[in-house]
Amino acid sequence: DIQMTQSPPSLSASVGDRVTITCQASQDIITYLNWYQQKIGKAPKLLIFGASSLETGVPSRFSGSGSGTDFTFTISSLQPEDIATYYCQQYHGLPATFGGGTKVEIK
Amino acid sequence: EVQLVESGGGLVQPGGSLRLSCAASGFTFSLYGMNWVRQAPGKGLDLISYISTTSTTIYYADSVKGRFTISRDNVQNSVYLQMNSLRVEDTAVYFCARDLDYEASWGQGTLVTVSS
Numbered sequence: 001d002i003q004m005t006q007s008p009p010s011l012s013a014s015v016g017d018r019v020t021i022t023c024q025a026s027q028d029i030i031t032y033l034n035w036y037q038q039k040i041g042k043a044p045k046l047l048i049f050g051a052s053s054l055e056t057g058v059p060s061r062f063s064g065s066g067s068g069t070d071f072t073f074t075i076s077s078l079q080p081e082d083i084a085t086y087y088c089q090q091y092h093g094l095p096a097t098f099g100g101g102t103k104v105e106i107k
Numbered sequence: 108e109v110q111l112v113e114s115g116g117g118l119v120q121p122g123g124s125l126r127l128s129c130a131a132s133g134f135t136f137s138l139y140g141m142n143w144v145r146q147a148p149g150k151g152l153d154l155i156s157y158i159s160t161t162s163t164t165i166y167y168a169d170s171v172k173g174r175f176t177i178s179r180d181n182v183q184n185s186v187y188l189q190m191n192s193l194r195v196e197d198t199a200v201y202f203c204a205r206d207l208d209y210e211a212s213w214g215q216g217t218l219v220t221v222s223s
Contacts, residue, residue, distance in 0.1 A: 049209035095166050096207040098152040
């Protein structure tokens with residue numbers, strides 16, 4: 001199985017800050033990577049697919065980049081409603097596998 | 108609009124069984140692989156089972172292999188998870204999810220609690 005290593009496990013930032021999360025795959029996954037947002041008690045919501053494509057309706061402050069084994073997810077200006085846990089997930093191989101998550105809090 | 112609605116969760120004793128269902132609507136169900144992903148309390152996301160469009164490819168995580176069975180009905184637009192020999196560590200929210208690729212879509216989840 002492809003292992004996904006996500007960091008940091010948690011972060012605290014101020015409203016308006018730029019927030020960056022990284023995800024590393026154990027092998028080349030090209031750009032077969034999703035990023036999700038999960039709020040407490042809710043299902044994960046797809047934000048980014050194909051490593052850098054924004055899902056319809058998702059605010060443009062969210063972005064993704066990378067290819068191969070190294071990927072980055074960015075919130076350009078953190079908003080109070082962005083408090084959530086964020087997960088990366090690869091779909092290059094079966095089974096799909098997830099990073100461990102990054103809990104984002106407001107400082 | 109894509110909708111996935113899980114049902115069948117609840118409280119069960121260790122060693123017991125449950126059958127989860129996921130009813131799909133808003134898309135051509137027979138064209139998509141389906142997944143069951145679980146999330147233990149306070150933990151991350153874990154794919155436990157996958158079934159391809161015609162049920163020819165099936166995957167189980169080692170943690171559930173031999174105890175859980177995934178199936179689908181392309182007429183009823185539903186996917187199922189039969190869970191036997193349940194353990195305390197199977198306690199989790201179970202999500203049904205359509206193909207975990209660029210068209211990923213998730214249900215709201217159903218809670219399974221295994222406790223005596």
